[in-house]
Amino acid sequence: MTDSQAKAGSGKRERLVEAAVRVFYQQGVEKTTIADIARAADVPVGNVYYYFKTKDQLIEAAIGSHARILDAVIAASDRHETPSGRLKALIAGWVADREQTVRYGCPFGTLSSELDKRGDGLDTAAAEVMRVLVDWAERQFAAMGRADAKELAIAYVAAYQGISLLTNTFRDPGLMVAEGARLSRWIDSLVS
Amino acid sequence: MTDSQAKAGSGKRERLVEAAVRVFYQQGVEKTTIADIARAADVPVGNVYYYFKTKDQLIEAAIGSHARILDAVIAASDRHETPSGRLKALIAGWVADREQTVRYGCPFGTLSSELDKRGDGLDTAAAEVMRVLVDWAERQFAAMGRADAKELAIAYVAAYQGISLLTNTFRDPGLMVAEGARLSRWIDSLVS
DNA sequence: GTCTATACCACGATAGAC
DNA sequence: GTCTATCGTGGTATAGAC
Structure with a gap:
């Protein structure tokens, strides 16, 4: 331009x-x-x-915006020296955003879920963004020496998506706080 | 009638x-x-x-149907003698239904998520159904002697909701299989 | 109780003046 | 590049014949 x-x-x-x-x-x-x-x-x-x-092009642009936000969040976690510190940094961010999660759920998870039922091809684009987060988490768990890094990365992201849905459904920010603390303890317990 | x-x-x-x-x-x-x-x-x-x-009345009826299905699933788990067996029985059911989860996500979680953005009061009715599942899980964990039963029940349901979203997003039934096995091992590890 | 026809409205998208 | 006016479609809901 x-x-x-x-x-x-x-x-x-x-x-x-x-x-x-x-x-x-x-x-x-x-x-x-x-x-x-x-x-x-x-x-x-x-x-x-x-x-x-078209409206679809607007949705596509919104997905791109989410991708850039995720890149920035991941880049910001680099100031932590250990992989477990980086994993916990993202959790802290999710807990900090709990009030908007109470109202609307996870910004990207709810979008991804909705696009899946839309029929057009946008769900694939959303999956690629989610993949970036899972792959990043997998690298952190691998750096911690875990052979099951792939499985743990999925569990990590799933835990966030699930607690976001419940925090939203029950309108209770405390759920995100408690689960965030539980996940942080879990990550600490994996450090060899 | x-x-x-x-x-x-x-x-x-x-x-x-x-x-x-x-x-x-x-x-x-x-x-x-x-x-x-x-x-x-x-x-x-x-x-x-x-x-x-109205369409809203149809949605309300659909929520009621989900409530009855959940009641039946919970009742069926009673044939297991231990609380950990009952918790694992529900997980086994979720894993068995993985192919439809791949296509459309969790039947109730996706509905609950969508109703939350609809503005009418149906999200409250959905929350009540989700509450039935969480409360049931809490009773199982409490029967296992866990003082943190409430927190574990939330983590249990959140794990299912989260893995359902990822299974759907990535169109990979294997994710549900692996996470189901991981959750079952987790529950076994909690047995005192 | 059943079904057709249709009122009415909101939305996505376009045409075309400026 | 900006904005208004509007078209066409498709949706909820209703009126009313049967």
């Missing part, structure tokens, strides 16, 4: 993607209309179609 | 509820239309409204 185009857009594209991520998360993909996203981004409804020809 | 009314209905109400449970599970609540359910139940579209005045 040239400078002039970037200036002309005034960051509308970015605003639309941010709004899409937020509104999809809060209302669900299926319930969200293009008008909802336009309003949240403060962009006239008809103008959305200049940037995204 | 009198006999004559039951006869006149020819079980249409029951067929509609069964169809609703199935189609909501496979397509998601939001994507499913009244016409979809009518077709699946082999009932004329307009006739649905004689039994259920």
